Amino acid sequence: MSEIHIPGLVCIDDYPDETTFCSNKNVVNSPQKEQKHQELAIANEKKWQPGQVLRIRFLDGEQQLHKIVENYAKEWLNYANLEFEFGNFADAEIRITFNGNGYSSLVGTDALKRPAPAPTMTLGEMTKATNTKLLKAVVLHEFGHAIGCVHEHSSPSVEIPWDKDKVYAYYKKLGWDKEKVDHNVLKRYTQCGINFSEHDSKSIMQYPVLEELTVGNFKIGWNTELSEIDKDFIAKVYPK
Template sequence: MNFLKLNKAALIALALTLSLYSCKKEKPTETETLDRPESLSVNQMSDIKICTERTLDGTTPRGAVITSTKWPNGSTIKVSLNGGTSTVRAKVIQFAKQWEQYANIKFNFVTNDNTAKIRVTFASGGSWSYIGKSTPSTGATMNYGWLTDNTADSEYSRVVIHEFGHALGMIHEHQHPLVSIPWDKPAVYAYYAAAPNYWDEATTDNNIFAKYSTTQTNYSAYDKFSIMHYAVPNELTIGDFEVGWNTVLSPTDKSFIASVYPF
């Protein structure tokens, strides 16, 4: 598990922008279990684009200071839900509050309050969140662009818990300092060079292969079952390695966030 250090600019994790998606578009089936991630293939990922992390000035998010991203322990964080239906807002609250069970942090949910530090909107086109407490003074700091009254609970769980993990300072698990995913780099380059991403090799290097150093993050052991992990199809790795759709907090997620925000 990772905790990002920031220096000057807040990091933004764009999980589902118009051109960058990290979430599976199909609804999970009713038989999908929450504690056993679903595997996937490259074909299943044909319409999926992966999220990126950016600073406000457009630089790579490496080389940062943890004190500027971590909330003070014991904080009550005001979260304003701006827009969306009452059902969608209730679901966001339900799943976001799971972090409170393991972290010494409380979320105070309100509506249409621009003084809130976390300001959630529901504009179509993507789901994303700024990382940690360093957020702009105006505008949205988190967005859910595709959740509806009819979205399955398993999908709410996966997306909402993931984005609020970013809001607490967590980065993507595949960039863990100790990660050793056996990527098939030519296959990965070819996949992300094609539609719908159209990434060049440098972009793929930065968003897929780049890792944080042990001096840049507060971290625990690498965890392929983390809610913060990308799905990784077997076809993009060498040997027999894959990561399915993680939809719930893993045991390591729980213990790690408890160590960062201890009771």
């Protein structure tokens, strides 16, 4: 099986009007002690209502690819009390394009702030021939954003020992400037507006951390499935 390197798994933080919420790459906070379980991080004010039907429209791409994405995305519904309705809805809450570069999605209800028909999720340059594991990992990750989850490596509960000089040099090769690296890689959310506890290194919302970009031997592998903590937590966020 061929190895998928981190550039194929980079998700760009996407917020309407370039606004974010309660984030600071330099802030270190302790986990909320009252929570007893490990949980992925989720933006409280960007959650949908439990039981809500989210309409999803593909703006382009192959029909066979649409079905593949739909099947992977629905895995979240085994645990979250939400419904996905795929169709050609002019005012769909979630609108997906396969044009452009990279992967991104607005977080939860931020999708309502971007007027149709502009896309709220980008699965750039994916086709039905894309590596199966890569495709599934990206779809699960981006739909995690779509239902309100934020990046696990940006959680207030984890402090990754980044070697910043190496991080900047690595992403510069991908065409990223310092500001983009700070925002998408080094940034960490503060506690306000985020529901979280201990860091879940196996979360689908955690992208790989290369050992060559950290101090010491810290690294996180490639996650391609929902973790048990992902499943447990999203079921609490959207109870049946």
